[in-house]
Amino acid sequence: MSEEQVTVAQIPDISLQFEGRVVKDTRAGYSGFIVGAEHLLDVVQTLRDELGFDYLSSVTGVDYLPEGKMEVVYHLYRSIGGPALVFKVQVPRDEAVVPSLYHIFKSADWQEREAWDLMGIRFVGHPDLRRILTWEGFAGHPLRKDWKEPYFEEETKPYKSRWPEGITGYIEDNNPYHDNLQYPAGFDPETWIPQAEEALYASAQKIGRDKELHTDTVVVNLGPQHPSTHGVFRMVAALDGEQVVFLKPVVGYLHRNHEKIGERNTYLQNMPFTDRLDYVSSMSNNFGYALAVEKLMGIKPPERADYIRVMMAELTRWMNHVFSFGFLWNDLGSYFTPMIYALEERELILDIFEAVSGSRMMCNYFRFGGVARDLPEGVLNKVKELVFERMPRQLDAIDKMLSTNEIVRNRCIGCGVLTAEQAINNGASGPNLRASGVPYDIRRADPYSIYDRLDFDVVVHYHGDVYDRYLTRLDEARQSNRILQQVVRDIPEGPIMTGKPAYQVRVPAGEAYGRVEAPKGELGFYIVSTGKPNPWRYHVRAPSFINLTSLEDMCRGGKIADVVLNLGAIDIVLGEVDR
Amino acid sequence: MSDETIQSSNYEIPPEMQGTVSITSLDKVYAWSRKNSMWPMMFGLACCAIEMIVLAASRFDIARFGMEVMRPSPRQSDFLIVSGTVTKKMVPQIVRLYNQMPEPKYVVSMGACASGGGPFKEGYSVVSGIDKYIPVDVYIPGCPPTPQALLNGLIALTKKVDKERIKTSEWYAKGSEAAVPVPVLGPDLMDPRKYALIYEQTHRPIEPEIPAETEQKEG
Ligand code: SF4
Numbered sequence: 001m002s003e004e005q006v007t008v009a010q011i012p013d014i015s016l017q018f019e020g021r022v023v024k025d026t027r028a029g030y031s032g033f034i035v036g037a038e039h040l041l042d043v044v045q046t047l048r049d050e051l052g053f054d055y056l057s058s059v060t061g062v063d064y065l066p067e068g069k070m071e072v073v074y075h076l077y078r079s080i081g082g083p084a085l086v087f088k089v090q091v092p093r094d095e096a097v098v099p100s101l102y103h104i105f106k107s108a109d110w111q112e113r114e115a116w117d118l119m120g121i122r123f124v125g126h127p128d129l130r131r132i133l134t135w136e137g138f139a140g141h142p143l144r145k146d147w148k149e150p151y152f153e154e155e156t157k158p159y160k161s162r163w164p165e166g167i168t169g170y171i172e173d174n175n176p177y178h179d180n181l182q183y184p185a186g187f188d189p190e191t192w193i194p195q196a197e198e199a200l201y202a203s204a205q206k207i208g209r210d211k212e213l214h215t216d217t218v219v220v221n222l223g224p225q226h227p228s229t230h231g232v233f234r235m236v237a238a239l240d241g242e243q244v245v246f247l248k249p250v251v252g253y254l255h256r257n258h259e260k261i262g263e264r265n266t267y268l269q270n271m272p273f274t275d276r277l278d279y280v281s282s283m284s285n286n287f288g289y290a291l292a293v294e295k296l297m298g299i300k301p302p303e304r305a306d307y308i309r310v311m312m313a314e315l316t317r318w319m320n321h322v323f324s325f326g327f328l329w330n331d332l333g334s335y336f337t338p339m340i341y342a343l344e345e346r347e348l349i350l351d352i353f354e355a356v357s358g359s360r361m362m363c364n365y366f367r368f369g370g371v372a373r374d375l376p377e378g379v380l381n382k383v384k385e386l387v388f389e390r391m392p393r394q395l396d397a398i399d400k401m402l403s404t405n406e407i408v409r410n411r412c413i414g415c416g417v418l419t420a421e422q423a424i425n426n427g428a429s430g431p432n433l434r435a436s437g438v439p440y441d442i443r444r445a446d447p448y449s450i451y452d453r454l455d456f457d458v459v460v461h462y463h464g465d466v467y468d469r470y471l472t473r474l475d476e477a478r479q480s481n482r483i484l485q486q487v488v489r490d491i492p493e494g495p496i497m498t499g500k501p502a503y504q505v506r507v508p509a510g511e512a513y514g515r516v517e518a519p520k521g522e523l524g525f526y527i528v529s530t531g532k533p534n535p536w537r538y539h540v541r542a543p544s545f546i547n548l549t550s551l552e553d554m555c556r557g558g559k560i561a562d563v564v565l566n567l568g569a570i571d572i573v574l575g576e577v578d579r
Numbered sequence: 580m581s582d583e584t585i586q587s588s589n590y591e592i593p594p595e596m597q598g599t600v601s602i603t604s605l606d607k608v609y610a611w612s613r614k615n616s617m618w619p620m621m622f623g624l625a626c627c628a629i630e631m632i633v634l635a636a637s638r639f640d641i642a643r644f645g646m647e648v649m650r651p652s653p654r655q656s657d658f659l660i661v662s663g664t665v666t667k668k669m670v671p672q673i674v675r676l677y678n679q680m681p682e683p684k685y686v687v688s689m690g691a692c693a694s695g696g697g698p699f700k701e702g703y704s705v706v707s708g709i710d711k712y713i714p715v716d717v718y719i720p721g722c723p724p725t726p727q728a729l730l731n732g733l734i735a736l737t738k739k740v741d742k743e744r745i746k747t748s749e750w751y752a753k754g755s756e757a758a759v760p761v762p763v764l765g766p767d768l769m770d771p772r773k774y775a776l777i778y779e780q781t782h783r784p785i786e787p788e789i790p791a792e793t794e795q796k797e798g
Contacts (some may be wrong), residue, residue, distance in 0.1 A: 139766035149703035257702030279626035343636035
């Protein structure tokens with residue numbers, strides 16, 4: 001980030017304040033600080049309570065195998081805006097134990113579980129350190145650099161078998177089971193006792209035991225195949241009558257090893273994979289990833305490319321929000337008819353995506369330093385038509401149909417309330433955060449691309465309930481419309497790419513965190529490069545994943561029927577939750 | 580409905596009754612009514628599921644083929660669209676759902692992932708195609724397949740159904756198929772049918788690794 005772009009405040013040099021406990025990270029290409037593991041809790045507590053860094057956005061691990069070190073990387077923000085305070089904790093690889101931040105920031109909950117699951121970093125003090133994306137009993141921690149998957153061929157791509165020789169064959173043939181399977185030596189399947197989910201159910205059944213009047217709680221399992229869960233998502237709820245007293249989401253049913261594959265891929269090869277994260281809004285994912293890599297490479301796209309990018313990102317946002325209204329209706333029980341309204345609008349935007357990128361859903365449109373192709377003829381006019389006429393009109397129609405609808409109001413107002421403190425502490429982002437009265441929008445708080453030039457308002461609502469989440473999305477779609485109108489008016493002519501398009505980009509060693517305000521919230525990509533053609537670490541801070549931390553807070557005390565509504569109003573996409 | 584496809588040609592129908600009466604065989608009318616009312620199970624797995632939803636909306640509209648009734652319950656469905664990446668964590672549920680479907684039942688594998696692992700095939704928790712566990716009737720390529728492609732696949736399925744005859748159909752044969760054993764999650768996914776193989780492999784004496792060169796396969 002360049003100096004003149006600082007928006008709220010400079011990052012204080014905490015190595016002075018916490019002398020002896022914190023040192024600067026001086027590795028070339030790295031920034032931030034290194035905190036001693038034993039001081040972590042003190043330092044973070046002070047950062048939160050005294051320096052105002054109250055929003056823990058991302059926690060992840062990096063396995064520095066050659067140095068024998070495991071590093072945990074934290075990105076901390078102020079909820080009033082500004083750049084990140086990055087700090088790291090380094091521990092030995094074979095004894096990776098770090099204090100848990102769970103009790104200071106609830107947003108660490110799932111992220112620490114993920115780091116435990118995939119990297120084997122044990123967080124002391126975490127009350128529920130179970131595996132999250134794989135299952136209990138899974139052999140090993142797959143993101144460790146020395147862990148090999150059953151179809152392992154080589155450390156990095158392009159694999160010698162494919163390029164330059166191009167040998168054709170089935171990867172299955174290299175595996176003794178002719179399948180994507182491997183078992184530890186000496187393992188006997190007959191004696192295996194599935195470690196199913198005792199831990200999960202046990203905690204659900206404990207609830208309500210110690211009440212004076214003994215009433216039974218019922219444990220209900222929703223999903224992973226359930227019409228309301230928007231994909232393969234599962235919840236375990238304990239009910240007292242109809243009231244939810246306990247709720248735990250269970251995820252990982254769509255864990256597709258995005259990060260492991262990403263670390264084997266070359267940089268450009270990852271671009272199409274990002275499409276498949278939040279598959280409803282693939283363009284935004286491209287955006288985040290391109291920004292992160294561009295930060296590392298130190299390049300900027302030309303003007304026209306920036307405008308095209310913002311145009312695509314805002315069209316995506318508009319489409320995503322309208323889609324979410326369709327789902328809202330669905331979850332309210334008005335099955336599918338409203339969805340058809342939403343899909344009709346979506347088709348029109350998909351037509352534009354198809355025209356520019358060649359694919360309806362999986363656009364793979366952004367490149368480092370620009371976009372893949374220029375806008376084909378006629379597209380701009382089509383977009384103009386949409387943004388000046390159809391889109392505002394349709395939003396008004398939706399507004400008229402939904403906002404004053406009695407059922408919508410009765411069901412949504414006061415349902416699933418999340419206070420501002422909870423939202424910040426849980427690391428909620430996007431419309432979920434802004435509906436709780438926190439005007440935090442990365443496009444303003446930490447501007448990227450050309451957003452600092454565009455005229456739009458950060459939408460905020462204050463009740464933090466489902467209805468406000470809906471209103472936030474509605475108003476945001478209006479703001480997107482406003483941005484789009486400016487973009488199509490001002491888009492300049494010119495090149496769409498800095499430098500020549502290349503299959504293999506040169507990325508200097510270092511780390512970068514690129515984040516965008518995706519329709520679902522803060523989408524961040526944390527990338528560590530060693531100067532090789534492949535990223536050493538590739539981590540996705542997925543908004544849907546972290547927003548789900550708030551689900552229990554929203555549902556506890558409410559009725560079971562509202563769980564469905566709350567889940568819908570968070571607006572998750574499982575591709576992004578499970579990655 | 581077109582009379583020509585269902586009418587058997589061997590019978591004369593008096594002119595005054597043409598258009599109201601058809602004479603046909605039981606087989607034909609049975610297949611005809613079945614293929615025009617195939618109910619999919621509503622079951623979304625991943626990105627492909629979005630295109631499946633789109634198929635039900637106005638632009639593509641599977642109601643034209645009598646398929647618009649999507650039921651989330653396996654009990655009321657004729658076929659299962661496996662729409663997306665099948666992960667090891669999810670496969671036991673899919674097999675269970677398949678077992679719960681009433682016969683005759685069909686499986687459509689939608690997209691690269693469900694058919695063979697797709698872009699995520701190399702991942703450690705992705706199943707290389709659902710056909711490793713349950714039988715598949717129609718494969719649809721694409722990532723994701725466009726709604727048109729999906730529609731084409733579904734039409735192929737109706738054609739298959741149309742060709743079935745009560746006498747020869749496997750569904751009505753004696754001793755119908757046993758349920759597919761549900762895989763178990765262990766250190767990795769375990770298919771109960773393969774326990775012996777797993778045991779054999781994990782108890783092999785460890786041989787010194789010979790750096791096996793990948794050799795060009797013939798054919
Ligand atoms: S085939 Fe492609 S679009 Fe379909 S689920 Fe797999 S990755 Fe997603």
